[in-house]
Amino acid sequence: MLYHLGFIIVSLLIIVIPLLISVAYFTLVERKFMGSMQRRRGPNVVGFMGLLQPLADGLKLFAKETILPSNANIVLFVLAPIITFVLSLMGWIVIPFGEGAVVSDINVGILYLFAISSLSVYGIITAGWSSNSKYPFLGALRSAAQMVSYEVSIGFIIVTVVICAGSFNLSTIVLAQSKIWFIIPLFPMFIMFFISALAETNRHPFDLPEAEAELVSGYNVEYSAMGFALFFLGEYANMLIMSGMTTILFLGGWLPLFDIMPLNLIPGPVWFSIKLSIFVIAFIWARAALPRYRYDQLMSLGWKAFLPLSLGWLLFTVACLISFNWLPE
Amino acid sequence: MQTLFYEEYSPILVMSILAVLLSVIILGASFLLSIQKPDTEKLSAYECGFDPYEDARNAFDVRFYIVAILFIIFDLEAMFLFPWVVSITHISSMGLWVMVDFLIELSIGFVYAWKIGALEWE
Amino acid sequence: MPNYLFYIFAGISIIAALMVITVVNPVHSVLFLVLVFLSSAGMLFVLQLEFIPLTFIIVYVGAIAILFLFVVMMLDIKVTSKSNDFFKYIPVGGLVGSLFIFEIFNTLSKSFVIPKSTMLVDNFVSWVSTVDKVTNLEALGQLLYTYYFIYFLIAGIILLVAMVGAIVLTLQFNKTVKNQLIFRQLSRSADSAVFLARN
Numbered sequence: 001m002l003y004h005l006g007f008i009i010v011s012l013l014i015i016v017i018p019l020l021i022s023v024a025y026f027t028l029v030e031r032k033f034m035g036s037m038q039r040r041r042g043p044n045v046v047g048f049m050g051l052l053q054p055l056a057d058g059l060k061l062f063a064k065e066t067i068l069p070s071n072a073n074i075v076l077f078v079l080a081p082i083i084t085f086v087l088s089l090m091g092w093i094v095i096p097f098g099e100g101a102v103v104s105d106i107n108v109g110i111l112y113l114f115a116i117s118s119l120s121v122y123g124i125i126t127a128g129w130s131s132n133s134k135y136p137f138l139g140a141l142r143s144a145a146q147m148v149s150y151e152v153s154i155g156f157i158i159v160t161v162v163i164c165a166g167s168f169n170l171s172t173i174v175l176a177q178s179k180i181w182f183i184i185p186l187f188p189m190f191i192m193f194f195i196s197a198l199a200e201t202n203r204h205p206f207d208l209p210e211a212e213a214e215l216v217s218g219y220n221v222e223y224s225a226m227g228f229a230l231f232f233l234g235e236y237a238n239m240l241i242m243s244g245m246t247t248i249l250f251l252g253g254w255l256p257l258f259d260i261m262p263l264n265l266i267p268g269p270v271w272f273s274i275k276l277s278i279f280v281i282a283f284i285w286a287r288a289a290l291p292r293y294r295y296d297q298l299m300s301l302g303w304k305a306f307l308p309l310s311l312g313w314l315l316f317t318v319a320c321l322i323s324f325n326w327l328p329e
Numbered sequence: 330m331q332t333l334f335y336e337e338y339s340p341i342l343v344m345s346i347l348a349v350l351l352s353v354i355i356l357g358a359s360f361l362l363s364i365q366k367p368d369t370e371k372l373s374a375y376e377c378g379f380d381p382y383e384d385a386r387n388a389f390d391v392r393f394y395i396v397a398i399l400f401i402i403f404d405l406e407a408m409f410l411f412p413w414v415v416s417i418t419h420i421s422s423m424g425l426w427v428m429v430d431f432l433i434e435l436s437i438g439f440v441y442a443w444k445i446g447a448l449e450w451e
Numbered sequence: 452m453p454n455y456l457f458y459i460f461a462g463i464s465i466i467a468a469l470m471v472i473t474v475v476n477p478v479h480s481v482l483f484l485v486l487v488f489l490s491s492a493g494m495l496f497v498l499q500l501e502f503i504p505l506t507f508i509i510v511y512v513g514a515i516a517i518l519f520l521f522v523v524m525m526l527d528i529k530v531t532s533k534s535n536d537f538f539k540y541i542p543v544g545g546l547v548g549s550l551f552i553f554e555i556f557n558t559l560s561k562s563f564v565i566p567k568s569t570m571l572v573d574n575f576v577s578w579v580s581t582v583d584k585v586t587n588l589e590a591l592g593q594l595l596y597t598y599y600f601i602y603f604l605i606a607g608i609i610l611l612v613a614m615v616g617a618i619v620l621t622l623q624f625n626k627t628v629k630n631q632l633i634f635r636q637l638s639r640s641a642d643s644a645v646f647l648a649r650n
Binding site: 005008009011012016061062063065066068069070071078081085086089090093104105106112141144145148149151152155156158159163167225227229230295296299300303304307308311314315318322327328 | 337338339340343344347348351352355356359360362364366369373393396403404407417418429432439443448450
Binding site for chain 3: 334335338342391393394395397398399400401402404405406408409411412413414415416417419420421423424427428430431434435437438439441442445446447
């Protein structure tokens with residue numbers, strides 16, 4: 001029993017520690033990448049070519065003073081970053097990094113990820129309400145309505161992928177793509193999923209909740225030091241997990257590009273990370289290249305374009321699968 | 330009583346405890362190790378230099394409420410789709426048409442919401 | 452081991468449910484309600500269900516409690532008044548509560564009959580549950596859309612009524628807000644927009 005528990009804890013730490021390091025270096029990649037898109041250098045002082053910059057940032061945030069605003073609701077104010085951070089770590093348990101390389105291979109893995117992402121509204125809304133300040137409150141409201149709107153179409157897209165794979169288990173979904181990746185038959189769904197992932201993680205061009213020009217920084221204005229850092233880590237880990245979900249659902253997870261000699265010698269986790277990095281770069285690219293949406297356009301895109309389109313494509317896929325007798329199993 | 334089910338789900342429980350512990354340790358260590366010197370100006374709510382006049386928690390637009398209601402409806406619709414997609418090979422064409430009927434019922438509601446302007450943000 | 456977990460989750464949910472009705476701040480009360488939902492989802496996980504608890508989390512916590520939070524925030528409660536006449540609701544509440552409990556126990560004892568043989572045998576092994584041939588989700592799907600399809604369609608109609616009702620009740624048209632009419636903007640030209648104002 002104790003041996004079993006120790007095994008679980010070790011395998012969880014093997015996930016969590018690299019995750020935190022990759023989140024730290026995600027921020028460095030973002031700053032470097034945006035620097036080169038805007039013809040400047042980005043961080044290049046701390047360490048060799050700025051490689052130690054994220055660690056220095058982390059240390060700086062660690063040494064800062066924790067400010068607990070006097071008219072805030074202290075318990076919820078402290079709880080909000082913890083909720084965000086915990087939820088962003090929870091999703092990684094069910095992600096298969098390679099064949100069999102998954103901590104808990106549950107039957108309803110994709111549904112679990114959906115549930116975790118639907119819970120992540122709470123961290124934001126609690127932060128906005130408990131700060132008792134105008135900017136965080138408005139940011140939290142916007143963010144909640146936005147995440148909720150795009151979650152609907154994410155649900156329908158997941159249903160469409162599952163009907164092609166025949167199971168909610170993430171490993172089965174990946175193995176179902178060994179003949180053809182779902183990005184090819186379901187290309188419109190892939191585009192919609194990626195855009196919804198941008199909206200779900202409050203990223204550009206949908207970063208209305210933290211629009212610097214109007215809301216200063218949105219729901220985390222009042223946070224400082226490690227509270228802010230936990231929000232930051234949570235947001236970036238959520239971005240990574242959304243990239244991971246896109247990889248698993250549409251790009252065939254750990255499967256190689258073609259199942260031929262030199263390509264299938266590369267181990268699965270390497271393929272998984274390469275594909276995940278493509279989406280990470282796409283997240284940064286969207287931030288550097290696109291202007292911000294207006295709020296009414298954002299809502300009308302979610303409700304009037306994505307919702308009917310994803311529902312219609314779901315029915316179209318089902319009809320195709322049934323009429324050509326292509327249903328899985 | 331150690332079945333496969335607990336085997337797969339116990340890491341989730343352990344992970345939730347571990348993650349809460351980790352974040353509490355991070356927050357607590359930073360709070361204890363760094364220098365804390367609070368004063369009134371630092372602790373007041375951020376409002377572009379002014380002291381806030383009133384409590385920030387104001388009533389807001391009813392549209393957020395409508396969005397939440399519509400979200401519940403469509404989320405439930407997705408939840409009804411989930412068992413359907415894994416069992417579609419085992420249920421006959423009747424299962425398909427039952428779902429089509431269900432989707433038509435909800436599409437009527439969606440078209441109504443669209444036409445009456447519940448999805449507009451003016 | 453899992454039995455202890457069940458009691459822990461049950462204890463958390465009972466305590467949180469008590470906090471829901473005793474806490475002064477309505478937002479705290481909604482968050483305790485979320486804790487009740489989460490711990491009851493944990494109880495269902497211990498009972499080896501997987502779809503139902505996830506439905507709990509996605510629908511109750513992820514959607515309905517968010518609506519409650521919106522409503523509670525929209526109620527605009529600044530000064531929370533603590534009323535001391537907590538006991539004046541006891542007659543009505545007690546009546547409804549006892550009726551509910553009576554119904555539940557009545558249904559439980561009639562619908563879920565435990566076979567006598569399983570209660571006598573000491574170490575009864577449920578081989579059916581250890582095999583796990585059909586997952587929860589598939590079993591539910593195979594019944595819901597065939598044998599119980601009429602209830603499913605009724606659920607659809609209820610959802611439709613809920614959606615229409617909510618829109619009708621809440622949507623009031625505000626004529627003072629100026630809309631952006633894209634067609635009118637695009638059809639504007641220099642000829643129609645610029646004119647000479649005489650005195």
